[in-house]
Amino acid sequence: MAATAMMWGCDAVKAQTLEPEFEGEVVGVFPDGSSKKLEKHNVRMRTGAGVYIAGFAASKSKTKVLVEGGSASVRFDAAQPIVRAKDNKADPMSIVRVFRMKSTKKNRSAVISAVGSFSVNSNTMDYLRFSAEKYGESSYRLTFDERPAGEYGIIVSNPNNVDEKMVIVSAFAIDGGAAAKE
Numbered sequence: 001m002a003a004t005a006m007m008w009g010c011d012a013v014k015a016q017t018l019e020p021e022f023e024g025e026v027v028g029v030f031p032d033g034s035s036k037k038l039e040k041h042n043v044r045m046r047t048g049a050g051v052y053i054a055g056f057a058a059s060k061s062k063t064k065v066l067v068e069g070g071s072a073s074v075r076f077d078a079a080q081p082i083v084r085a086k087d088n089k090a091d092p093m094s095i096v097r098v099f100r101m102k103s104t105k106k107n108r109s110a111v112i113s114a115v116g117s118f119s120v121n122s123n124t125m126d127y128l129r130f131s132a133e134k135y136g137e138s139s140y141r142l143t144f145d146e147r148p149a150g151e152y153g154i155i156v157s158n159p160n161n162v163d164e165k166m167v168i169v170s171a172f173a174i175d176g177g178a179a180a181k182e
Contacts (some may be wrong), residue, residue: 019136020084024156026170028079029141037171038074038154041067045112048130065153065169067101067108072151072171082170083132084139086158092132092140095158100126101151101171108151108171128152147174 018035020027026038043065085095101108110125129145153169 013099018082023084023086023158024168025084025140025155026063028074028076028081028154028172029082030079034167035082036074038172039072040179041169041171042133043067043167043169045153046109052070054085062108065112065167067153067169067171069102069107070105071108072173074172075101076147076172076174077087077176078147081142081154082135082139083154085156087138088134088136088140092142095156096130096132096140096142097125098128098130098144098155099153100128100148101153103151108153110153125149149174149176 005110029035048064103109132140135141143150
C-alpha cells in the first residue's frame, strides 16, 4: 500500500509541475503528456478609419489588437491548454477569453470594436467556446467544444484588479480541423 500511495503522490506532483508558474500564463498539454508554454505577447491597439463609397461618406472605424508575427510557434491538434489565474475560485468563463485572430505574413489581429455611421458594434471578437475544470492550486484545464484550424489568442483577466495596465495575449494555433473531445 505504501508503494501505491507513493505512486499516487508522484502523479500528483507530476500534475502540479504542469501548472503554469505565473498568473496569466498558459501551458499546452499534449496527449503524450508533454507540455509547452504558449508564447506571450504585449499587444498593440490600432484604430483604422474611413470609407467613402460612391459619393456617400460612410465612415467606419475599427479598433484591433495586433500581435507581432504571422503565426504562433505553439501548434495544437488535440492538446488542451492549462490557464493559470489568480486562483481557480472564479467562473473561468468570466476571466478567460479564447479568440480567433486573422493572420497576415507580418501579424495577427482581432477586431475589438467597429463604429460606423449607422451602427456601433462592440466586442466583435470570434470567441472559441470551451468548458473548464479546476486544475492544481490556481489553474483551469480548458477543453474546446470545437477546434477549427486557425490562429488564436488567450487573454486571462484578473477580476480583483480593476486597473489592468497591459493586455497580454498568449498565442497558439490549431492545425487541421480536429473534432471536439476525443
